Amino acid sequence: MNYRLIVNIAISLLKARWRQTLVAAIGVTFSITMFIALLSFMTGLNGLLDGLILNRTPHVRIYNDTKPTKRQPVTLAPENKSAHNFIHSVKSASGRLEIYNSAAILDLLHHDGRVLGVAPKIVAPVFFNAGTIDITGVVNGIDVQAESSLFHFNDYIVAGNAIDLKNVPNSIILGKGVAEKLLAELGDVVQVTTSQGETMPLKVVGYFQSGLQDFDKVQCYTSINTAQKLLGKPNNYLTDIQIKLHDLNGAPAVAREYGGLFQADTEDIQTANSQFETGSFIRTLISYSVGITLLIVAGFGIYNILNMMIYEKMDAIAIMKATGFSGADVNRIFIVIALSIGLAGGSVGLIMGYILSVVINHIPFKTAALPTISTFPVNYNPVFYVIATVFSLVTTYLAGFFPARKASKVDPVVIIRGK
């Protein structure tokens, strides 16, 4: 097959109608540009919103919940095994919140290949004493380094240094909301009282702002050691173990497995945050449908141009067929025309789409809810460019397919006799 000749003829036909060709190509360019910009921006935004929660949420969390024992003693007694037992007004016992044998669990987790990282944590409800009033809050004893590397803890520190938690003894990072209520400046000392009534002075070394107001009004952070001291517990006391996995989707299975293995409560990210996935999915779906609609409209533009071209070039098609070009050759010529419009328009569109994404990425976007963000977020995922390329070629091919088939069916006898 003589493709050079076919491409040659296609180019000549395109040149003869370069204005319309340009319009059709611009249509493709525009739609690809918008497709890429829209998806990059939308998924960037999705990533940001999801990150707000998901970045800070462990994939699997191991903890001990305060709840009534599932199997009450009466059912455990051998003489009652065969009977139905009714107990009314069951209450939760003052169970221990700590995770049993935490050192061994941590050791096992560090050796599990599926686990990306582990961050132990102590959660304790406290009161902050400010003058005459007490403000409720939650102190999280954390391993600063693990927390930063796994859950981007650093990103949310708006004043002070996260690592000071570790370096300064008896230090605390206050939630922005808490700090405002306490009127606590960096370097101030705040009085913290636990639910057991123990009071301890802690030095403020930073502010924390997550962007979720309710969260920032209660949450505060100290190091694990400080938390243990505050609660008067030994240094193997942990209430939570947060796990980040290599594969997020494996979380539910891993959570179940650990729950059985460690005799503790476990929670996976999918269960904890299912609504976020739904939101992201819908937003992505909308972006894709808008982008694809644009491409289809551009496809109709190409279809139009080719149809016009075929009517105009009826004579040329007829004579080419008379002089030995087969229907398949003519078909190929018009498919090449369609694809080259798609390819040219599409590749310019890819570049323009990238440029537009960069521009969006530089538009200032400041909001109190998102302290770490100063411009609109954009996701430069190469997958979008691949999808756009494939889609532009597919739509232009389809747009060219029917006109090309029509051209290939032109009967030279009818045309030539018609003159």
Added chain:
Amino acid sequence: MSEVILQATHIKKYFHDPVTVPVLNDLSLSVNKGEFVSVVGKSGCGKSTLLYVLSTMDTDYEGELWIEQELVTGQKEKQLARIRNEKIGFVFQFHYLLNEFSVLKNVMLPGLKLNKYSAEEIEHRAMERLKMLYIDDLALKGANQLSGGQKQRVAIARALINDPAIIMGDEPTGNLDKKNGQIVFDIFKELATQYHQTLLVVTHDTEFAQNTNRIIEMEDGKVIRQ
């Protein structure tokens, strides 16, 4: 007995719209190598229809058609295209040059399609043909910059590019004035006498027909004299 280039036996063809009318009625003819044949007849006698059947472009007929001992009837569209490309040169009443291309490229196109020679060789051959028809100086002009007579000569050069077994013409002088018509006829004559090119020309120009080797006269879809 010289070689038979084109043979048609018992060709029948009907038009079906609006009613079925026979156009070609059990028509047989053959053309030998080197012959300059003209087909004449009144308007509507089916001479153009015959030409399109013989040219393989019209496949809706009964009977058999042979070109250079190769049975053409029943071949696939792709094969027919190849046969037209290789063995048949066309000259129509209207020139049908492609305005997007230069004169030279127009002449080269069927040669490039055949792909038997390299592009340079085809260009050389195209120039030869243009020289033969005294229009080599127009080679690089656009097809739409030419006069009617010049265009028709380019069309003849295009028909010759693949050394076809036969050249078919459908009123090749019909659109030209007397002078240009004469030039075209002289070219045909020269092709027949000097280059032993086989030619089959449909015309209603009796003067043109008179000067050919053989006249096939048609009436009502039949050959009445040849």
